[in-house]
Amino acid sequence: MLNAVLKTFAGRIVYLMGSRDFSKKIIDWYLLNPRDLPWRKTKDPYRIWLSEIILQQTRVAQGLPYYLQFVRNFPNVKALANAPLEKVLRTWQGLGYYSRARNLHACAKEIAFKYNGKFPDTYSNLLTLPGIGSYTAAALSSIAFDKPDAVVDGNVFRVLSRIFGIQEDISSSIGKKTFYNKAQALLDPKQPGTFNQAIMEFGALHCTPKSPGCVDCIFASGCYANKNQMQALLPVNNKKVKVRNRYFTYFILMKGNKMALKKREGKDIWSGLYDFYLIEGLKRKKPESILSEDHVLKTIRNKATIVSQSEAYKHILTHQRIEATFVILSLSRDFLIKDLKGIKGLKFYSSKEILALPKPVLISRFLSKNGILE
Numbered sequence: 001m002l003n004a005v006l007k008t009f010a011g012r013i014v015y016l017m018g019s020r021d022f023s024k025k026i027i028d029w030y031l032l033n034p035r036d037l038p039w040r041k042t043k044d045p046y047r048i049w050l051s052e053i054i055l056q057q058t059r060v061a062q063g064l065p066y067y068l069q070f071v072r073n074f075p076n077v078k079a080l081a082n083a084p085l086e087k088v089l090r091t092w093q094g095l096g097y098y099s100r101a102r103n104l105h106a107c108a109k110e111i112a113f114k115y116n117g118k119f120p121d122t123y124s125n126l127l128t129l130p131g132i133g134s135y136t137a138a139a140l141s142s143i144a145f146d147k148p149d150a151v152v153d154g155n156v157f158r159v160l161s162r163i164f165g166i167q168e169d170i171s172s173s174i175g176k177k178t179f180y181n182k183a184q185a186l187l188d189p190k191q192p193g194t195f196n197q198a199i200m201e202f203g204a205l206h207c208t209p210k211s212p213g214c215v216d217c218i219f220a221s222g223c224y225a226n227k228n229q230m231q232a233l234l235p236v237n238n239k240k241v242k243v244r245n246r247y248f249t250y251f252i253l254m255k256g257n258k259m260a261l262k263k264r265e266g267k268d269i270w271s272g273l274y275d276f277y278l279i280e281g282l283k284r285k286k287p288e289s290i291l292s293e294d295h296v297l298k299t300i301r302n303k304a305t306i307v308s309q310s311e312a313y314k315h316i317l318t319h320q321r322i323e324a325t326f327v328i329l330s331l332s333r334d335f336l337i338k339d340l341k342g343i344k345g346l347k348f349y350s351s352k353e354i355l356a357l358p359k360p361v362l363i364s365r366f367l368s369k370n371g372i373l374e
């Protein structure tokens, strides 16, 4: 009994499907189409948690090498908890959203020291840990501990909105609740982890955002979006992403073969990562004018020569569009580190040392392109 009821709603055809029909169909599909991924072959909550954190806002193909590297560098939660944050950030380098890495480390510490290395096994206890929100708590409790907690992520929003014609705005709290209730009602309580992975996998591989495979879809005859040609309109997301433009001019102070970098602090992007002396403006500016205006650079101006100036590097983040220029300044022999008194934390590093530092991808791109780091 796949399509239990057929009725019309606002002039459109709506099929209602029983929850058992849905869960059986999607689990059967999953068992025939699983990707061979290492975190699927384990019940170890540490590895499942690692994969879930890494794969948030990251495609599997990009996240897989990071997962393998994390497991190599930190084989268990205690090893991760005891590692320096810089090593964790360096392993994370390139994945973006660095607060996830800092939370990963903080969470490992809490599990290692407060829970003696054992992950809590309930949704509510997992939710109290750093970096674990409702999605990760449900994924972990269902996949690692077989608890009946439904996950709702971007794939689940898409699959449920299209099949069941749910048109609530997924960015609203009412919309989130509607989808959560629907997912929870559909969940197979006997195999919650498999169900959750099945629906996410179906969204990732079959009911994809731009080209869903409706022609050979197991839900084709009952799918609301397919019947009403609304695939491109569902799910409804009214949240507009505001993008901010930023203009960076990096001054790379070089003394011999060493370059000066500093650790970024505060709440801005890339906190805890290393970059060069940075001047940010609301628009692009010539390095020469910055050199004569910036109060720190002005003091070293007579001991510094511009060696080169790069083309503009564009770097896109979810909410920011960065355009960066790199200016290499060679410092004279009589330059002393105390001349840099206006720049707290700036230190000189050899290229070997820079290689080991956690850095934004923008910095690595510049260094690799110029043969400074391979």
Ligand code: SF4
Residues within 6 Å of the ligand: 159, 162, 163, 206, 207, 208, 212, 213, 214, 215, 217, 218, 219, 220, 223, 224, 225, 226, 231
């Ligand atoms: S028929 Fe198309 S839109 Fe509906 S679930 Fe299948 S792939 Fe998705």
